[in-house]
Amino acid sequence: MRWEERREDLKATLSQRRRGLSRGWYKFSRNPLSVIGLVVLGLIVLAAIFAPYITPYPEHAKPYTNFRNASRPPSAAHWFGTDRVGRDIFSRVVFGYRFSLTIGAVVLSLGVAPGVILGLIAGYHQGTWIETVIMRITDVFLAVPPLVLALAITAMLTPNLVNQMMAIALVWWPWYARLVFALASSLRSEYFVREAELTGAGKLHIMFKEILPNCFAPVMTKMTLDMGIVILLGATLSFIGLGVQPPKPGLGTMVAEGAKRLPGEWWGTIFPALAIVAVILAFNLVGDGLRDVFSVEEV
Amino acid sequence: MECLLAINDLHVGFRIFEGHLRVLNAVWLDVKEGERVGLVGETGCGKTTTVKSVLRVLPMPPARITGGQILYNGKDILKMTQRQMSMLRRHELTAIFQDPLQSLNPVFTIGTQLRDIVRDSAIGRGHRLTHREVESRCLEALRVTGMPDPERIMTNYPAQLSGGMRQRVCIAEALSTNARLMLADEPTTNLDVTIQDQILRKLDELVEEQGVSVVMITHSMGVVRDLTQRVNIMYAGTIIESGETRDLLESPQHPYTQGLMASVPKLTGEGISEGIPGRIPNYLDPPSGCRFHPRCERQMEICATSMPSLYTTAEGHRVACYLYGGTL
Amino acid sequence: MSKLPILTVDRLVKHFPTKAGLVRAVDDITFDVSTGDTLGLVGESGSGKTTTAQCVLGIYPPTSGRIVFEGAPIGVMFNRRNRELKRKIRIVFQDPGSSLNPKRTIKQILSVPLKVHGIGLKRERLTMMSRLLEMVELPATEYLYKYPQAIGGGEKQMVAIARALATNPRFIVLDEPTSALDVSVQGKIINLLMRLARELDLTYLFITHDLSLMRNVATQVAIMYLGKLCEIARTQEFFRTPLHPYTKMLLSSIPVVTDEEESLKPAKIVSKGEIPSPVNVPSGCSFHLRCPERMPICLESDPEMRVLDTGHLIRCHLYSP
Numbered sequence: 001m002r003w004e005e006r007r008e009d010l011k012a013t014l015s016q017r018r019r020g021l022s023r024g025w026y027k028f029s030r031n032p033l034s035v036i037g038l039v040v041l042g043l044i045v046l047a048a049i050f051a052p053y054i055t056p057y058p059e060h061a062k063p064y065t066n067f068r069n070a071s072r073p074p075s076a077a078h079w080f081g082t083d084r085v086g087r088d089i090f091s092r093v094v095f096g097y098r099f100s101l102t103i104g105a106v107v108l109s110l111g112v113a114p115g116v117i118l119g120l121i122a123g124y125h126q127g128t129w130i131e132t133v134i135m136r137i138t139d140v141f142l143a144v145p146p147l148v149l150a151l152a153i154t155a156m157l158t159p160n161l162v163n164q165m166m167a168i169a170l171v172w173w174p175w176y177a178r179l180v181f182a183l184a185s186s187l188r189s190e191y192f193v194r195e196a197e198l199t200g201a202g203k204l205h206i207m208f209k210e211i212l213p214n215c216f217a218p219v220m221t222k223m224t225l226d227m228g229i230v231i232l233l234g235a236t237l238s239f240i241g242l243g244v245q246p247p248k249p250g251l252g253t254m255v256a257e258g259a260k261r262l263p264g265e266w267w268g269t270i271f272p273a274l275a276i277v278a279v280i281l282a283f284n285l286v287g288d289g290l291r292d293v294f295s296v297e298e299v
Numbered sequence: 300m301e302c303l304l305a306i307n308d309l310h311v312g313f314r315i316f317e318g319h320l321r322v323l324n325a326v327w328l329d330v331k332e333g334e335r336v337g338l339v340g341e342t343g344c345g346k347t348t349t350v351k352s353v354l355r356v357l358p359m360p361p362a363r364i365t366g367g368q369i370l371y372n373g374k375d376i377l378k379m380t381q382r383q384m385s386m387l388r389r390h391e392l393t394a395i396f397q398d399p400l401q402s403l404n405p406v407f408t409i410g411t412q413l414r415d416i417v418r419d420s421a422i423g424r425g426h427r428l429t430h431r432e433v434e435s436r437c438l439e440a441l442r443v444t445g446m447p448d449p450e451r452i453m454t455n456y457p458a459q460l461s462g463g464m465r466q467r468v469c470i471a472e473a474l475s476t477n478a479r480l481m482l483a484d485e486p487t488t489n490l491d492v493t494i495q496d497q498i499l500r501k502l503d504e505l506v507e508e509q510g511v512s513v514v515m516i517t518h519s520m521g522v523v524r525d526l527t528q529r530v531n532i533m534y535a536g537t538i539i540e541s542g543e544t545r546d547l548l549e550s551p552q553h554p555y556t557q558g559l560m561a562s563v564p565k566l567t568g569e570g571i572s573e574g575i576p577g578r579i580p581n582y583l584d585p586p587s588g589c590r591f592h593p594r595c596e597r598q599m600e601i602c603a604t605s606m607p608s609l610y611t612t613a614e615g616h617r618v619a620c621y622l623y624g625g626t627l
Numbered sequence: 628m629s630k631l632p633i634l635t636v637d638r639l640v641k642h643f644p645t646k647a648g649l650v651r652a653v654d655d656i657t658f659d660v661s662t663g664d665t666l667g668l669v670g671e672s673g674s675g676k677t678t679t680a681q682c683v684l685g686i687y688p689p690t691s692g693r694i695v696f697e698g699a700p701i702g703v704m705f706n707r708r709n710r711e712l713k714r715k716i717r718i719v720f721q722d723p724g725s726s727l728n729p730k731r732t733i734k735q736i737l738s739v740p741l742k743v744h745g746i747g748l749k750r751e752r753l754t755m756m757s758r759l760l761e762m763v764e765l766p767a768t769e770y771l772y773k774y775p776q777a778i779g780g781g782e783k784q785m786v787a788i789a790r791a792l793a794t795n796p797r798f799i800v801l802d803e804p805t806s807a808l809d810v811s812v813q814g815k816i817i818n819l820l821m822r823l824a825r826e827l828d829l830t831y832l833f834i835t836h837d838l839s840l841m842r843n844v845a846t847q848v849a850i851m852y853l854g855k856l857c858e859i860a861r862t863q864e865f866f867r868t869p870l871h872p873y874t875k876m877l878l879s880s881i882p883v884v885t886d887e888e889e890s891l892k893p894a895k896i897v898s899k900g901e902i903p904s905p906v907n908v909p910s911g912c913s914f915h916l917r918c919p920e921r922m923p924i925c926l927e928s929d930p931e932m933r934v935l936d937t938g939h940l941i942r943c944h945l946y947s948p
Contacts (some may be wrong), residue, residue, distance in 0.1 A: 213730035496880035521882025574814030
């Protein structure tokens with residue numbers, strides 16, 4: 001029966017995928033640090049999503065002042081203390097994670113895809129003018145230090161979150177182009193690619209169905225490790241004043257505000273800084289674990 | 300004659316996340332002074348694991364020696380200290396591997412590498428050599444392997460030489476240590492057939508001259524026929540047949556050996572058999588009893604329940620098969 | 628069986644200019660393959676056997692010379708060939724490990740030729756793929772969803788063969804299909820290939836360095852050395868009376884397993900010397916540096932191919948008038 005056949009096919013395909021995922025999890029879970037990283041990351045993400053519901057003072061993330069409660073050290077009521085206008089730092093940090101994670105997610109979404117596609121095209125057309133054009137443009141972008149370029153762009157436009165994200169995305173894609181270019185140009189000479197060409201498969205098929213699946217693992221690993229750097233970059237821009245603007249609770253912005261009050265009111269800077277460290281570390285640990293998942297073991 | 304090397308009932312396993320791989324299972328192999336012995340088996344049968352066990356270069360987790368002994372000159376290698384083992388590797392044992400590009404360091408010239416070995420080997424025996432002595436020994440070692448223009452080769456890098464020449468360098472290196480036992484793991488598999496022939500002949504000559512004992516590991520029956528006096532056939536980590544080479548090849552006894560011989564394409568043009576049905580077993584859960592029994596046309600009940608030991612047959616071979624003994 | 632050649636290679640030359648010099652990979656070779664035949668192309672490194680096959684397949688355009696398939700000239704690169712030609716000429720590569728994309732399932736791998744050539748309607752393809760796997764004696768339901776790493780080398784090659792058969796080809800280039808496999812698996816694959824050739828009326832160009840294998844598989848054997856053909860003959864004739872000194876050297880070097888075979892080998896021609904690089908082809912007859920039967924004329928002029936009465940083609944001054 002037609003339906004029978006299709007259903008069997010679907011079942012078999014899905015069970016193959018499932019097996020792949022459980023094997024992947026097995027390899028990941030052998031790394032206790034990576035699991036810790038994953039747990040911490042999970043908590044951070046959940047906290048950021050449900051921030052209004054789980055923070056003790058969600059309204060402090062919006063414009064709020066309470067000078068009677070200002071500059072209080074950490075206590076039972078305010079775990080991370082209060083800042084100079086009386087806002088609860090803990091709640092603001094949790095809301096701050098929203099900005100950081102959004103920056104990370106958006107930048108990578110915007111930056112990775114074009115980078116990968118350009119690298120793929122350049123790698124497949126290695127030796128032709130297409131490769132030259134794409135890779136030279138990539139080289140130009142790579143020659144400028146990311147921070148400087150991002151600064152320049154945000155300085156030209158009005159400093160806000162959206163522009164900040166676009167600026168970072170613009171400096172991020174070249175790294176992926178280069179990574180995928182290297183992978184694609186070496187994969188090009190594999191027998192299975194040659195066979196597909198000889199069969200008559202079109203360029204699109206070969207690039208996206210034969211070569212790209214083999215690039216997936218390094219790209220995924222790099223993305224996870226990059227998240228940390230992107231978040232740091234975003235926090236740096238905010239710190240300088242070109243990113244998230246006060247009174248919004250960006251983590252970098254908070255570090256900048258609190259820095260003026262060091263060392264006396266240390267809680268204003270230290271806690272947001274630690275929060276940045278925590279999320280970057282978590283991403284790095286998960287990235288390490290992913291690298292193990294994707295590595296092929298030989299016995 | 301006392302055995303130079305005797306592997307007695309060796310069992311080696313590997314611990315991996317999916318479980319415990321029971322790879323080597325009852326390996327028996329001996330080599331007398333000056334003898335050339337073959338170890339034949341297909342991919343995955345455990346030949347290289349055996350070599351690595353003798354050299355004690357198996358990564359110890361995940362590998363584990365679960366039984367047996369390896370005696371060199373009567374002393375158990377497995378019980379030696381690192382220092383004793385190191386001495387053994389330096390002076391008594393030597394090895395040639397399949398891919399000379401992996402054995403030779405790509406960033407040093409042949410000369411540098413060869414001189415290191417010659418010098419080190421002499422120092423180890425307690426005498427120092429002058430530069431000139433070292434140089435002449437290196438050139439001699441290369442010349443003797445049939446290498447044209449040894450002076451020039453000394454200045455070359457491995458990448459500049461052809462596969463055959465690289466392998467000759469490896470042989471020169473192996474023989475300059477004056478070792479007594481050579482382990483040759485598929486030394487000519489990657490080479491063209493006319494070069495392979497030259498190299499094997501040369502190797503044969505040299506080991507004969509220097510009285511070196513050799514364990515020749517290969518998957519090619521043809522190679523052992525010309526080069527070895529005795530041969531051992533390995534399947535799934537077990538030695539299943541052993542005997543004088545010519546005899547064994549002319550009349551193989553074990554069903555696996557017979558299947559193997561039938562699969563080899565012959566110049567007589569009698570066609571190729573369908574091979575041996577089935578696959579090599581999974582070492583995580585190997586077949587009970589005789590590891591070959593699921594693929595064997597002549598399996599009997601007892602084959603699945605217990606493992607046969609090596610029985611001596613009328614032809615003088617030792618065969619691990621109930622067809623030849625043990626069922627009485 | 629039709630005696631019309633399905634493939635004719637006429638004075639094919641393929642040179643590669645490199646920094647090290649001109650690599651004369653294929654240097655003026657001519658041969659025919661009849662429909663239903665298996666031509667064994669034998670040679671060592673640098674012989675040009677792989678490059679010849681690559682020109683037939685269109686991986687490289689010839690430097691000069693013609694390649695004619697089913698009466699039509701095809702000597703252009705594959706991206707300038709029509710789809711029909713790509714359907715009819717297929718390849719099975721040597722290394723099963725890299726000829727199947729490790730990130731795609733067997734189902735996805737087999738579907739590519741079917742989709743590209745529009746074979747069958749979408750809903751029929753699953754059945755067609757199962758049938759292809761059955762043709763190579765693999766259990767379809769299990770294997771369709773596996774990834775290449777999950778199956779053994781021999782089975783990977785069978786999938787590669789199934790993929791080659793997917794387009795109903797006429798001609799398959801087999802590039803050392805069993806060199807990377809154990810001998811116990813080789814038998815199954817070779818017998819499968821022979822059976823398929825008979826059932827589907829296929830013609831094979833079988834590249835190998837293993838003469839013992841050719842003895843049992845090829846209908847015609849051609850020996851190549853440094854880009855040139857030394858000798859071509861029908862198999863029986865070839866092994867009964869090998870003529871070229873290089874052929875005799877090759878035959879003497881084969882490690883055989885029985886005394887009977889040993890007696891069939893020509894008198895011990897001890898191979899000596901290294902195989903020269905195709906960048907530095909010796910003058911005159913390119914084999915003269917290693918030839919035990921070298922004559923003065925061999926250093927000066929390159930012999931021409933001669934056809935003997937027996938249909939044996941030989942290119943050697945020993946047999947020139």
